[in-house]
Amino acid sequence: MTHSGHRERLRKKFSEGTLEDHELLELLLFYSIPRVNTNETAHKLIDQCGCLGAVFGTDGERLKRVSGVGENSVALIRLIAELMRRQALEQCHTENILSSETELHKYLSAIFIGEYEEKVYMLMFGKNGKFLSHEMIGDGLYDQSRITVKKAVKKAKEKGAEGVIIAHNHPNGIAHPSDADRLEAGKMEIIFRNAGIKILDNFIVASGKCVSFDGKNV
Secondary structure, three states: OEEEEEHHHHHHHHHHHOOOOOOOHHHHHHOOOOOOOOOOHHHHHHHHHHHHHOOOOHHHHHOOOOOOOOHHHHHHHHHHHHHHHHHHOOOOOHHHOOOOHHHHHHHHHOOOOOOOOOOOEEEEEEHHHEEEEEEEEEEOOHHHHHHHHHHHHHHHHOOOOEEEEEEEEEEOOOOOOOOOHHHHHHHHHHHHHOOOOOEEEEEEEEEEEEEEEEOOOO
16 A cells, blocks of 8 residues: 555544554644655654653654654644643633632643653732732753742732742652752742742642642642
8 A cells, every 4th residue: 555545544444443552643644744654653752751641741853863854843742732731721721720629630731741851830929819920930950040049939920929839840750849849848938938929838739640749649
């Protein structure tokens, strides 16, 4: 069967909802790798990353280690990851974040969809616990993000925040705070408190879990 015939067959299977994981990825790669059989590339990507979902949370340089994957494929995969993240955020009920552990878990998990590096986010709350927005305040290791704390305080004050939740991820790690995490959290709490803003909680997101520094798992 020709490449064009195979591609049409795969598109038909997709319309029938019968594609396996590697076939879904193979079909996606049609749009970044023209006129080439992408089946082997799809299999290698899943083998490299561990599973289909992990492909969308893997950095571009690692993706490009797979033969056949170039800048266009990386851009397409990262685009899908960002679409997944935004859709997940849209489905969160932000009015219930502080009163519902389920909604808080959903929101924190959604923020980190597709993230393959450690990042720090701040959720901001105004009067009566009203959710205002979230902001990325650190890009890199949590204990090396001190330079952004004053900027984070400034952003929180600009938004009218009275309280914040700080969350960071442990890519490919465990949902447990390190000694460095706790030390940095303590320093941040002092800076925010001096600015009249309360840190309501600190969370780590990893392996599908959201865990508070006090051990609470939401």
